[in-house]
Amino acid sequence: MSPLTRAARKRAVGLLGAMAAVVATWTVAAPAAQAEDMRSRQWYLDAMKADEMWKVATGKGITVAVLDTGVDSTVSELRGKVLPGRNFNGQGLGRVDEKDTNRHGTNMAIVISGSGTNGGIKGIAPDAQILPVKIGDSTSFGIVGTATKGIRYAVDNGARVINISFAGPADETEIPQWREAVEYAQRKGALIFAGSGNEGLAMKVHPAAIPGVVAVGALDTKGKVAKFSNYGSHLALAAPGVEIPSRCIDNKNKYCAADGTSGATAIASGTAALIWSAHPDWTGNQVLRVMMETAGHNGPVPSKYIGYGSVRPAQVLLEGKGNPGDPDVNPLLAAQGGGQSPASKPSEPSQASQTSPSPENTGASGSDQVEDQAAGSDEGGFPLWAIVASAVAVVAVIGLVVAAGVRRRASTDA
Structure with a gap:
């Protein structure tokens, strides 16, 4: 040599x-000189066959509420997509301000329905409307009061999907408040997606732990459970949550790559909006059921690491898979209650995915971990395109x- x-x-x-x-850090600033455009950095869109799905559905007609730090409607990707919304933070209640100095809520909205204008980020459901509901200036906790008010407001103002990209502990006095708000949304037919948390631990955080809330875990670019993703028996679905392009916190005109179950939750919410826009006559129960039935996974389900698997909307929109089933039965509640539910009986076309990931390029997939493995070292299916x-x-x-x-x-x- x-x-x-x-x-x-x-x-x-x-x-x-x-x-x-660098990849292991929480948020990484994008280099000034980029050799590839933003669209190519959104690896999960290609994995999910987004361009083909958008020929079938784009999220049009569906309102997604983003309960977060506010949404800046002036950024190029969100112009014309953001409804007036409501600010529940602080003493003066009113419209959501456009500052969102934290940028978290704005980034979640972009991941859901960004237009990709001027080389910006494209959302998974680019024609969905965003209803901003500001519940705090940061994603810190102790905001159960504003969050539960926000859930009710979102439902009463036409949101079919509610995105809550935060997670935290709740004491015994707060859990009833969460339950009441979630049950209200369920009675009104809305779906709530919430992050499972980023500690990489077997722990239940709220509101993800509330029965009926779709708790979302994060997958990395290899289709494996991200090391930071919390897990447990309450986990419902998983979605890409690593190297998700977003706007930098300190400069809204620069882009960063972020990791977290926040982004995974936004992608799951956008997936629901995408499917619902293609089937506007379905109920939330039916949308959730086909999402659970067509999710990608290895091994038995539900898994405490990825729930029923990774979201794969192309299976529904391009392949016609998934049986919507009973419009009045919540499949997640039925499964969590220990009884048989349509969600626990995958339709015949998707039965093969019980033991191996789909060979199609329709999204990342994961598998359950053995008990003595550390969280995040999941031996999930690794798509050939990623290899x-x-x-x-x-x-x-x-x-x-x-x-x-x-x-x-x-x-x-x-």
Whole structure:
């Protein structure tokens, strides 16, 4: 082995290690000079066959409420999509302000229904309307009062899907408040999606732990459970939650890559809006049932790590899979109650996914973990496209490093 080759390889290993360290951080600023456009960075859209699905449905006619830090309706991706909404934070109640200095609520809205305008982020349901409901200036907790008021407001103002991309502990006095608000939304036919939390622990947080709420876990780019994703018997579904493009907190005109069950929840909410827009006569129970039936997974379900599996709307919109079933029976409540439910009996076409992930490029998939494995080391199905992409990326990085070394050596020799 020549000295140049050894040096190049050492630099490649060091660079790859540095890249891994960066990916492991919570939020990573995107480089100033991007070699690829925003659309190509949204890896999960290709995995979910978004371009093909948008020929069938775009979320049009569905209102998604975003209970969060507010939504900035002036960002390019959300212009014309944001309804007036309501601000339940602080003393002065009124319209949601457009500042959203935290950016969290704005980013969730973009992940759900961003237009992709001017090279920006494209949402999974780009024609869905956003109803902003501000319940706090941050995603800190102790806001059960504003959140439960926000749920009622959202339902009363036409939201079919309610996105709650936060999670936290609740004391015994707060749980009844959560239950009452969730039951109100269920009686009105709305679906509530909430994040399972980012501690990587077997713990129940609220409102995800409330019966009937669709608790969402996060998957990484390989289709495996993200190491930070909380898990437990209450988990219902999983969705991509790693390297999700978003607007940076400190500058709304710059883009970052974020990790968390927040983004996974937004993608799950957008998936529900997408399916519902294609089947506007379905009830929320039916939308949820087909989402659970067509979810991708390995091994038995429900899994405490991914619930019924990763969301795969293409199975419904492009393949016609999933039996909507009884419009008046909530499949998640039926399953959580221990009784037989349509959700626990997958329709015949999707039976093969009980033991192996679908070969189709319709979304990431995961599998249950054995008891002695650490959370996040899930041996889920790894889609072939992801394997190829990872291999190409590694080869490209090593190639660039070697090329740089050759140029430097040539310059020195000259």
